[in-house]
Structure formats: C-alpha cells, structure tokens
Amino acid sequence: MEQDFARILIPRDRIQARVAEMAEAITKSYGDEAREIVIVAILSGSVIFLADLIRHLPFKMKLGLMTVSRYRGAATSGGETLLKSAVDLPLENRHVLLIDDILDSGGTLRAVCEDLRKQRPADLKLAVLLRKPSKAPKDIIPDFVGFDIEDVFVVGYGLDFNSQYRNWPDIGVLRPELYA
Ligand code: XMP
Numbered sequence: 141m142e143q144d145f146a147r148i149l150i151p152r153d154r155i156q157a158r159v160a161e162m163a164e165a166i167t168k169s170y171g172d173e174a175r176e177i178v179i180v181a182i183l184s185g186s187v188i189f190l191a192d193l194i195r196h197l198p199f200k201m202k203l204g205l206m207t208v209s210r211y212r213g214a215a216t217s218g219g220e221t222l223l224k225s226a227v228d229l230p231l232e233n234r235h236v237l238l239i240d241d242i243l244d245s246g247g248t249l250r251a252v253c254e255d256l257r258k259q260r261p262a263d264l265k266l267a268v269l270l271r272k273p274s275k276a277p278k279d280i281i282p283d284f285v286g287f288d289i290e291d292v293f294v295v296g297y298g299l300d301f302n303s304q305y306r307n308w309p310d311i312g313v314l315r316p317e318l319y320a
Contacts, residue, residue, distance in 0.1 A: 145312045150287055152309040155297055158286050163196030165284055174199035178234045180227050185241030188298035189269045204229040208248055222251045228278045231259040241298050242270040245276040
C-alpha cells in the first residue's frame with residue numbers, strides 16, 4: 141500500500157498527538173455537562189478518528205452512527221440529493237457532539253447539522269479531523285478542528301479512495317495515476 145502514496149501529508153504520530161489534544165479540549169469544553177453527551181458520527185470516513193478520539197474522552201456517552209450517501213440522478217437535474225439515515229437515539233435536550241472526517245465544501249455537514257437541530261438538542265458542537273480552509277464555507281465553523289490542509293484529495297486514517305486506504309495510519313496523497 142505504501143508504494144501507492146505520492147506523499148504523506150500528516151504522519152501517524154502527529155495525528156495521534158493532535159487527536160489527544162482535541163480530546164482534551166472537548167473534555168474541558170463540556171465540564172459538568174459531560175453526563176448528557178451523545179456523540180453522533182458520520183460513517184464511514186470518521187470511523188478511525190472516532191475510535192481513537194472517544195477512547196480519550198473520560199466521560200460516559202451514547203454513540204449514534206449515521207450514514208450519508210450522495211445520489212445524483214436525472215430527477216435532480218444534475219443536482220445532488222443527500223440521503224441521510226436517522227440517528228437511533230433521542231437527541232432532544234442532549235448535548236450533541238457531531239464528528240466527521242473532513243470539512244471540505246461543507247454540503248454534508250450543513251445538511252446533517254440542519255437535520256440534527258430539528259431534534260432540538262441542548263446544543264450541537266462539531267469536531268472534524270480535517271478542514272480545507274480554501275473551500276469550507278465561512279458560516280460552518282467547527283468547534284474543534286484537527287488540521288487545516290491544502291485543497292488536495294487525501295486518503296488514509298479513515299478516508300478512502302474507491303473504498304480503499306481507510307486502514308492506512310497516515311494521511312496522504314495518492315500517486316496521480318491512481319486517481320485516474
Ligand atoms: P463535503 O464536500 O460535503 O465533503 O464537505 C463530504 C465528504 O466527502 C468526503 N471527502 C473526502 N474524502 N478525501 C476523502 O477521502 C478528501 O480529500 C475528501 N474531501 C471530501 C468525506 O467523506 C466528507 O465527509
């Protein structure tokens with residue numbers, strides 16, 4: 141697998157150190173409210189980040205997983221429909237922490253946040269491992285960000301290309317011919 145990478149953007153030890161820092165910031169931000177937290181994670185890109193992050197969080201939590209898939213069809217005249225699964229946990233009056241792998245153009249997180257807010261959580265915070273500042277909309281401001289990265293398609297540490305490379309422990313860029 142290593143030979144498929146053109147370069148490593150964020151090596152595994154930096155990721156691990158940053159995830160631990162994020163967990164500390166998250167823990168501090170909730171204080172005594174930590175009793176009521178529901179973590180909602182968007183599959184599948186966030187799975188590795190989620191698994192590492194929540195093992196650093198020293199409070200009880202409930203964990204809800206959701207899937208978001210894109211559907212581009214004739215019926216949407218070139219537009220994109222996001223099909224979102226429901227979170228199988230009550231969110232009303234709960235402190236909800238939404239976890240995702242990357243804030244890129246922001247379409248996914250905007251739609252998911254809108255859905256979650258309809259369920260009237262006590263508050264909704266957002267943690268993303270990666271953000272592309274050159275593309276992320278200015279009105280979506282995560283409470284916790286791991287790394288700001290340049291606008292390149294990255295894989296590894298949960299992020300995939302053609303459903304592969306999620307298990308690679310570093311975050312990097314594939315050789316260009318592989319993206320073709
Ligand atoms: P948006 O553009 O809605 O991103 O913020 C939605 C989802 O698209 C995936 N995504 C990526 N996946 N490398 C990946 O492997 C990338 O550089 C990348 N950019 C976006 C990701 O699942 C994100 O949640």
